[in-house]
Amino acid sequence: MLPSLELPEWFPEWALPSEPPGTSRREDPTLPTSQTTADDSQSGTNCAASGEGEPEHVQPEYRDGFIRVPPREIIVVPSQDRTVRRKLRGIHLFMITINGTLGTGLYWRGGQILELGGPLAVLLSFLLVGLLSWAVMQCITEMLCIWPIPGALSVYVSEFVDVELGIAVGIAYWFTYSVSFSALIATSAAEFGFWPGVNGNTGIYGGIIYLCIPLSLVFFNALGIEMYAFIEVVSGTIKLLFLAVIVIALIAINLGVGPSHRGYIGVQYWNAPTAFDTDAATNWGTAFLMCLSIATFAYVGVEIVAASALEARWPRRTVEDETRRTTSDMSRQSNDTLIGNSVKFSSIFISVLATIAYSVSGMLASFDIPRDDCQLPRLSWINSTESAECSTSPDSSQTNTASAFVAIAAQSGIPHLADIFNFFLVFTSLSCANTNLYVASRALFGLTSRLDGGSGQSWFLRLFSWFGKTNRRGVPMKAMVLSAVAFWWVPFLQLRGGTTTSTPIGMFIEILAEMGSVGVLIVWSCECLAFIRYYHCITSHRAALEEKKVPQVRRWDRHDYPYRSHGQPVLAYIALTGCIFVLIVVNAASLWNGFHKLPFLSSYLIVLSFIALWILLKLVRGAKWSFVDLSNSQRVVKKLLDLHDIRMGAT
Structure with a gap:
């Protein structure tokens, strides 16, 4: 009634x-x-x-x-077995994104950047890439607050840029997080090797790290979204507490706490802020560009809120709220508009929080350890004279680690602090792997949930539509299992090739891991382009949108529009330019001092594969080689209302 x-x-x-x-x-x-x-x-x-x-x-x-x-x-009416349960609150979305963003990039990439480009490169790299991620998220947030739908990142590109490009974006996004799930398991194996009792034990590696731990993560993802969200809140809170402990410990070590009694306050190691690895680059500028490429990996995950928003709780006003509001007030902000409030905070501020966390922790690390310290991680594909000197130095017996924080803790002389920091690193990797599996499953579900699996469709469409179904708990179980097993075999390769990149197997795993960050850059670029076309679309058809009273897309109406990002569309053009610059120029800097297979394949294999996939989809679908036509007002109005329908149908 x-x-x-x-x-x-x-x-x-x-x-x-x-x-x-x-x-x-x-x-x-x-x-x-x-x-x-x-x-x-x-x-x-x-x-x-x-x-x-x-x-x-x-x-x-x-x-x-x-x-x-x-x-x-x-x-x-959408089928019940093709919908998820909207149970995630704002805190759940925030913690899921925290777990997916603050991964190994926080503890490992900072040390690698410090060794490669010196202290100044650490600060500038994290700040600049952080600004780029913030600009990208401004574009995504504006569309996401209107349409928190399954496969949002793919749909935005399909609707406003090109259908086949949108499909390719969805596949690339799924690949990024599916392969990252396995890459993080492989990374955690190297971190487990810090402890002598585990290092080299194939039984522990194969039976526990490569088999039991991934099975446990699959089990966590198979739970209902309420229980999974609780696990993410707990692990995210623990991860933030770990970060706070590390920051406090680094400050204390620098002030002289511990047997080492350093007390340098960062002055000594900042005497040469632009010192760099001369084996990797011929000048600091080139080394800095390579540092920017490494820093990009650390920000993979800031857009995860777009993948989890399809399960965000749909807000409802109480009876008291309704009675307090007048009819005119209600006409200005409907319940549909309020859905943006659930995703807005996480979408806007995760990139800011990550930038602060990376910049502060990286700066503190540069105060406590010199750039040429033998325990800092180095680029595996460089024949480094520093590495040769370290192998023959009296300190070569020091425990090997991939984290600057663990190295600082070991050198501080504080008992068991290095073991505690390494445990933090292992926990961070596995919690990030758990979130990556969740994101991969929702990305695949978003791609396939609206496919028609009828008998009149081709066999591969019927097959893909099977992965767009959910179980009785609203979990896309089929999509989750496929996302887990697609690259589950990758860590097992380390049983034969070891955990270093000096072997072909180790190099292969490293390439897969690096391809993930490049894949996200491709997705970011396409989202910026989608927003630019969306912005010009609603601006060009303002009269038609006003005449039809299409809600939530009239950007000029402050009361009806969920979120209006800053400085648009200039900011979107800057973000798009920045993403393309990193993809083409920054990632090529590692090749300026000589060609190396590993950085070339890591940077450009996924780009070439993405372009080939886009072309293949165009040929198979017989589509036009042009972007979506947004010139007709009636079609634009229908397109926007169809997106509203998808949003409503997802509840």
């Missing part, structure tokens, strides 16, 4: 409360249209609400010399 409330003129038909949740109504575009009478419209609404099927047949009307056939209403 409809509430006794006068709805505003712009209130869309698909959002009437008499409809079942997730039900949308759209006129069949294949039939002639006409202006329906009030009785006809009410009759159709009653039919949709009662679920009695199509409205009774109405005789065609002869008017103005033409036969007017009343529009036929099609009731679209």
Whole structure:
């Protein structure tokens, strides 16, 4: 029964409360249209609400010399086994994104950048890439607050840029997090090797690290979203506490706590802020560009909120809220607009938090350890004279580690501090792997949940549609299992090739891990382009959007628009330029001092594969070699309403 409330003129038909949740109504575009009478419209609404099927047949009307056939209403109700449960609150989205972002990049990449480009490169790299990630997230957030839908990143590109490009973006995004899940398991194996009792024990590596731990992560992801969200909140809180402990410990060590009694306050190691690894680059500028490429890996994950937003809780006002608000107030902000509030905070501020965390921790590390310390991680593909000197030095017996923080703790002389820091690193890697599996499963689910698996479709579409189903707990179990097993075999290769990149197997695993960060840069670029076209689309068709009263896309209406990002569209152009610059120029800097297979394949194999996939999709689908046409006002209005329908149908 409809509430006794006068709805505003712009209130869309698909959002009437008499409809079942997730039900949308759209006129069949294949039939002639006409202006329906009030009785006809009410009759159709009653039919949709009662679920009695199509409205009774109405005789065609002869008017103005033409036969007017009343529009036929099609009731679209998404299948129950193709929807997830919207149970995630803002804190859940925040912690999921924290777990996916603050991974090994926090503890490992900073030390590698310090060795390669010196203290100044650590600060500038994390700050500049952090600014780039913030600019990208401003574009994504604006669209995400309107349409928190399955496969959001893929859909935005498909709707506003190119359909086949959107599909390629979805596949690249799934690949990034599926392969990162396995790469993080492999990385954790190297971190387990810090402890002598584990290092070299193939039974522990194969039976526990490579088999039991991934099985446990699959089990966590198979739980209902409520329980999974609780696990993410707990692990995210622990991870933030670990970060706080490390920052406090680094400050204390620098002030002289511990047997080493350093007390340098960073002055000694900053005497040459632009010192760099001369084996890797011929000048500091080239080394700095290589540091920018490494820092990009640390920011993979800031966009995870777009993958988890499809399960964000749909806000509802209480009775008290409704009585306090006037009808005019309610017309300005509907419940549909409030959904953006659930994702807004995480989407905006995760990149800021990551930038602060990386910059501060990296700076503190540069105060406590010199750039040429033998325990800092080095680029594996460089024939380093420093590494040769370290292998013959009296300190070569020091425990090998891939983290600057663990090295600092070991040199501080504080008992067991290095073991504690290494445990932090292992926990961080595994919690990040758990989140990456979640993101990969939702990315695959978003790609396949709206596929038609009917008998009239081709076999591969029916196969893919099978992965777009959820179980009784609302978990896309099939998509999750495929995401887990797709690259599960990769860590097992280390049983034969070891955990170093000096072997072909180690190099192969390193390339896969690096491809993940490059894949996210491709996705970022496409999202910036999608926002640019979306921005110009709604600006060009402002009159039509006002006339049709299309909600939530009128950017000039502060009360109806969920979130308006800053400095647009200039910021989007800057972000797009920055992403392309990193992809083409920055990633090529590692080749300026000589060609090396590992950095070349890590930087450009996924780019070439992405372009080839896009071309293949164009050929197979017989599509036009042009972007989506956004020049027609009627088509644009329908496109925006269709996106609203997807959002409503996902609940």
